[in-house]
Amino acid sequence: MSGQTVALLGAGVMAREIAPHLRRSFRLRWFNRTAARIPAVPGDAVCDSAREAAVGADVVLSLVGDDEAAAAVWDGELGALAGLRPGALALECSTVSAARIDAWAGACAQAGVMAVDCPLTGGRERAREGTLIGLAGGEGESLAAAGPVLSCFTERVIAFGPAGAGTRYKLVHNLAAGIALAGVAEALSLARAQGLDEALVLSVLGEYGWAARAASYMGEFTVGGRDFGDVGCSAANLAKDLAYATAGTRPGAGSAAHRLLAAVDDGARADMAAAVRSPLLDPPFDRRTT
Secondary structure: OOOOEEEEEOOOHHHHHHHHHHHOOOEEEEEOOOHHHOOOOOOOEEOOOHHHHHOOOOEEEEOOOOHHHHHHHHOOOOOHHHOOOOOOEEEEOOOOOHHHHHHHHHHHHHHOOEEEEOOEEOHHHHHHHOOEEEEEEOOHHHHHHHHHHHOOOEEEEEEOOOOOHHHHHHHHHHHHHHHHHHHHHHHHHHHHHOOOOHHHHHHHHHHHOOOHHHHHHHHHHHOOOOOOOOOOOEHHHHHHHHHHHHOOOOOOHHHHHHHHHHOOOOOOOOEHHHHHHOOOOOOOOOOOOO
């Protein structure tokens, strides 16, 4: 253990998966708005506010769901920036909007703390294994300071530029993922209408198609029997990211994919692969389609 302290903000799936990796090298101070979600682990300090968690911490790492949650844990009198000492490191690993990350970076500069945004990709299993990919925005001393923390749970960290650049790339990354999933859902709708064997279609798309990764992933559920409730990345979270990515842009493939994913959950938590259940075609393909 390094002797340094990390304040972890958030207790969702990803935060809970990376916590054991952090714990091997750092003392943990933990805050979540719903305290009951924080696992009880001897030696961890569970705090009543993000500010309390940040007091005395060398690094504050946030991994929460959206802009609203990020603002709640960083900003205001009870936010982490109110407790973090000047010169410490603020590390935002949540996937938030470009506007939110810019506001956060500005607040960090005003507070005199180093700022690195590093949203993550790889899903729950890679989080559990400690082999996530970090998509970083930060330079120089700040990025170097983040290295020992990020190395606990990442296989690779790719730097895209100054603070905010990692988040901007993550929105590009997830926009491509959402469009690919929506495209495979539409292709399967056509395949069914044409009377083709779904398992074979997914097999060939997964091996030779341009959207091979999306087809293979979707096949785990539609052919392989994996339950849509076994969530790697939820449809709701990906829909949120697509909304951030396409904000202020003209309607296009990203907007269509957002509509598809936003319609999937119906209030229930489902994996993003459940997009296959809600193709957008209106009217749907029929066997007369050529």
